[in-house]
Amino acid sequence: MYTAAFTRHLIDWQKQSGRHDLPWQNTRDAYRVWLSEIMLQQTQVTTVIPYYQRFLARFPDVAALAAAPADDVLAHWAGLGYYARARNLHRCAQAIVTVHGGKFPNSPALLAELPGIGRSTAAAIAAFAYGTRAAILDGNVKRVLCRQFAIEGFPGSAAVERQLWALAESLLPECDIEAYTQGLMDLGATCCTRSKPDCTACPVAADCRARQQQRQHELPWPKPRAAQPERSAFFLLIDDGQQLLLERRPPSGLWGGLLVPPEGDPAAVLAGLGLQAEECRNLPAIRHVFTHFKLQLTPVWCRVRPTPGVAEDSRVWIAHRALANAGVPTPFRKLFAERYGQPAADTPD
Numbered sequence: 001m002y003t004a005a006f007t008r009h010l011i012d013w014q015k016q017s018g019r020h021d022l023p024w025q026n027t028r029d030a031y032r033v034w035l036s037e038i039m040l041q042q043t044q045v046t047t048v049i050p051y052y053q054r055f056l057a058r059f060p061d062v063a064a065l066a067a068a069p070a071d072d073v074l075a076h077w078a079g080l081g082y083y084a085r086a087r088n089l090h091r092c093a094q095a096i097v098t099v100h101g102g103k104f105p106n107s108p109a110l111l112a113e114l115p116g117i118g119r120s121t122a123a124a125i126a127a128f129a130y131g132t133r134a135a136i137l138d139g140n141v142k143r144v145l146c147r148q149f150a151i152e153g154f155p156g157s158a159a160v161e162r163q164l165w166a167l168a169e170s171l172l173p174e175c176d177i178e179a180y181t182q183g184l185m186d187l188g189a190t191c192c193t194r195s196k197p198d199c200t201a202c203p204v205a206a207d208c209r210a211r212q213q214q215r216q217h218e219l220p221w222p223k224p225r226a227a228q229p230e231r232s233a234f235f236l237l238i239d240d241g242q243q244l245l246l247e248r249r250p251p252s253g254l255w256g257g258l259l260v261p262p263e264g265d266p267a268a269v270l271a272g273l274g275l276q277a278e279e280c281r282n283l284p285a286i287r288h289v290f291t292h293f294k295l296q297l298t299p300v301w302c303r304v305r306p307t308p309g310v311a312e313d314s315r316v317w318i319a320h321r322a323l324a325n326a327g328v329p330t331p332f333r334k335l336f337a338e339r340y341g342q343p344a345a346d347t348p349d
């Protein structure tokens with residue numbers, strides 16, 4: 001059977017070519033297994049090894065860890081990052097001592113109730129410490145399964161994650177759960193890596209759908225980009241018949257340092273400038289896309305009498321014919337070109 005072949009090949013490969021000499025292997029000590037699994041979350045094996053050894057030397061068993069001051073635990077974690085893991089580690093050790101009599105439970109469900117232990121970590125601890133048949137599904141395993149079985153969709157979404165859990169459970173072997181679990185981890189860490197999967201060395205390459213379809217780099221799907229927020233704003237083309245009034249934006253922020261028509265509620269902007277418009281008219285709105293948001297800008301053309309008094313350092317009257325050379329952002333450059341016949345040219349967004 002297809003899935004059985006995946007499981008069998010992985011177990012055989014792990015036994016022959018997988019990793020067997022990591023400091024937390026070759027033990028059934030649930031404390032050591034648990035400690036390594038927590039340290040390995042978001043951290044590479046080579047980084048973890050010296051921390052793991054120092055930590056064990058200072059806290060040789062769960063009782064020693066539970067009894068230690070929190071500061072001492074954090075000091076031995078310092079440099080590993082993600083400090084919530086250290087705080088949860090300490091709380092978990094205390095729960096093991098006070099609630100479970102100093103012994104880690106062998107049930108993944110009970111383990112997953114402890115601080116800092118999620119479903120996948122619980123399964124790994126139960127498999128390595130007690131030989132319990134339970135499925136793991138961390139980021140590496142998701143990547144392997146998405147490629148091997150061409151699972152479409154972002155694996156972090158609830159629907160795809162449910163599908164992956166069901167698949168992971170269906171692939172579990174009847175025996176050799178330790179070699180199988182370690183094999184999945186080894187495959188994700190050494191062959192089926194994120195950016196350069198080494199399919200030529202992969203023990204499950206023959207049936208891999210991603211390899212067959214040459215889609216290794218498309219799977220798993222990346223996280224969908226969040227919908228861009230949309231803003232809208234009025235910009236006043238205050239026009240005295242020969243010139244337009246522009247304002248220089250502050251040096252940082254949107255259009256920093258560029259000249260832009262005054263922005264805001266038309267009546268309020270005109271009142272603030274002490275101007276009265278003879279005529280005001282909304283022009284067609286312009287949509288402009290920035291990196292993090294979309295802007296719908298509505299130009300409002302306002303005819304005013306010539307009023308030189310409103311110009312100052314950050315506010316200038318620009319002759320229609322000179323607008324082409326003014327440092328204005330692209331949407332206004334195009335608008336001015338259409339309205340005042342100036343050639344459009346590349347300017348900053």
Ligand code: SF4
Pocket residue numbers: 144147148191192193197198199202203204205206208209210211216
């Ligand atoms: S064949 Fe390549 S893409 Fe498929 S599981 Fe193996 S390493 Fe990953």
